Amino acid sequence: MKRTPKHLDKIIAFYRANRRMPSHAEIARAAGLRSKGTTYKLVNRLVEQGYVGRDDKGRLLPGRRFGAVRQLGTVEAGWPSPAEEELLDTLSLEEFLIGRPEQTYLLKVQGESMIDAGIMPGDMVLVERGVKEQDGDTIIAEVDGDWTMKYYRKRGGKVWLEAANHKFGPITPENELRIAAVVRAVIRKY
Numbered sequence: 148m149k150r151t152p153k154h155l156d157k158i159i160a161f162y163r164a165n166r167r168m169p170s171h172a173e174i175a176r177a178a179g180l181r182s183k184g185t186t187y188k189l190v191n192r193l194v195e196q197g198y199v200g201r202d203d204k205g206r207l208l209p210g211r212r213f214g215a216v217r218q219l220g221t222v223e224a225g226w227p228s229p230a231e232e233e234l235l236d237t238l239s240l241e242e243f244l245i246g247r248p249e250q251t252y253l254l255k256v257q258g259e260s261m262i263d264a265g266i267m268p269g270d271m272v273l274v275e276r277g278v279k280e281q282d283g284d285t286i287i288a289e290v291d292g293d294w295t296m297k298y299y300r301k302r303g304g305k306v307w308l309e310a311a312n313h314k315f316g317p318i319t320p321e322n323e324l325r326i327a328a329v330v331r332a333v334i335r336k337y
Contacts, residue, residue, distance in 0.1 A: 154178040154189060155198055159213070168199070168207040211242055244332050250276045251331070254287065254296075261285070261296060264311035270335045272296065274328035285330040290320050296330065 157177040161169045169177065175186040190207065193199045197212040245251045256270045264285065266272065272287075280286050286299045288308060297308035297318065308318040 152193060152196060152198060154180075155193065158193075158199070162209065162213075168209065170207075211239055213239065244273055246331075247275060247277075250278075252276075252328075253334075256296070260310040260312050260315045262312050264298075266296070266311070266330075266333050267335065270333050272330045273332040273334060275331050276328045278329045280326050280329055286326050287328040287330065289323070289325040289327060290318055291322050291324075294327075299326065 154174070154177075158169060158174060161173060161177055171183070171186050171190060174180070174190065175183070178186070178189070180186050180189070190199065194201065194210070197210045199213060200208045200210045202208055241248075251273060253271050253273055256266055256268055256272060259268060266285070272285075274287050280299045282299065282301045284299045285296065286308075287294070287296050288299070290308065295308065295318070297310055300307050300309050300317075306320070306324060308320075308324075310316070310318075
């Protein structure tokens, strides 16, 4: 099993607490390093391994493996089978879920119109702007001045929005329909 580089947990903790990457001096303090040379070597090793990167001014940035979660294997969702734990890889949830960070944002779900699609009140939805909606996509839209999340439906020239709950009827725009984003993922914390 691959080991997490020494002191990376302290850098991640700093990032989460301060919402920015630490400077070299702050890394040295957090990691208990006394030498600038040792800190520089640590940072270079983390850059080489993809945990951190640098911008064009040399400032540190989270790398593709920064805060990555270990992927240990698969789990049977059907009949029980023998389980074996094996480190397959590490996976950054951001890299897995977000294709275009500059076009992606989170929204908190209110209401029950999409519960049969597994989207519950309190869930977070990860949505992407600038994508052409397709029939059947779950979308965020402004309909006649009100915002909603529904299935996008189109047959011929007719367009309507459909809930994933039989208690809610279809919505046909009377004046205006503006699609703001397409839902890419649902995030629920237990």
